[in-house]
Amino acid sequence: MTLQWRYSTHDHLGILSLAGHLGPQDTGRFSGAVTWALARGRGPVVLDLTALEGWTSAGQAAITEAARQLAAYGRPLELAAIPADGSLVPDDACPLLPVHHDLNTALVAHRAAAAPGPRQQWCTAGWPTLS
Template sequence: MHWDSTERDGVGVLQLFGYLGRQDAHRFEGAVGWVRSRSTGPLVLDLSGLLGWSEEGEAAVVRAAGSPLAVCGLRDRPAPLLTTEDTLIRIYPDLRSALADLASMR
């Protein structure tokens, strides 16, 4: 797994690429912390470049939602923990709609 980050209109965007498994959960959590520390607004996690994830990888995303988190780019990927857990996660189909919605809330 590798990641890239940017900020768009005050929203931190963390893009994931590759596969998010148990062995990458710690690096992912570090990336989330790094992006949150450099952004003053909400965080969008863009999973459109992710090829897959394990249950442990999905659980790392749920743990990252200790504060509000927007997730986009799930496509047809099953996400039972994201969609059934009582978390602070908002799910969007793509990055454009996530950014538009978050901008309208500011």
């Protein structure tokens, strides 16, 4: 499955959700999603990995690079629901990467759980719909 993404803006944070697999062939698409998030939101970006089936070292490096890119614009990156292997090991040049157990925990940390739904939302054409 090709990597799919959805970006939702909320009052003071953005949620970038990934589905599929984040491997070397997907890093360009992921980078484009991060650029999309930079242009269309404010505050921290929570990278929701709930539907991510797995990642490679190239995918993990892309996440580290995204953290640097977002930090350069004053927007921290936070992770929610990392894949079971939990092997993301950022290098020393990576900004702090808070990790939340799941998306709801991340939202609670930002007091966004009780807030209304997203203000705007964009996604790739292949974003999976949930029944």
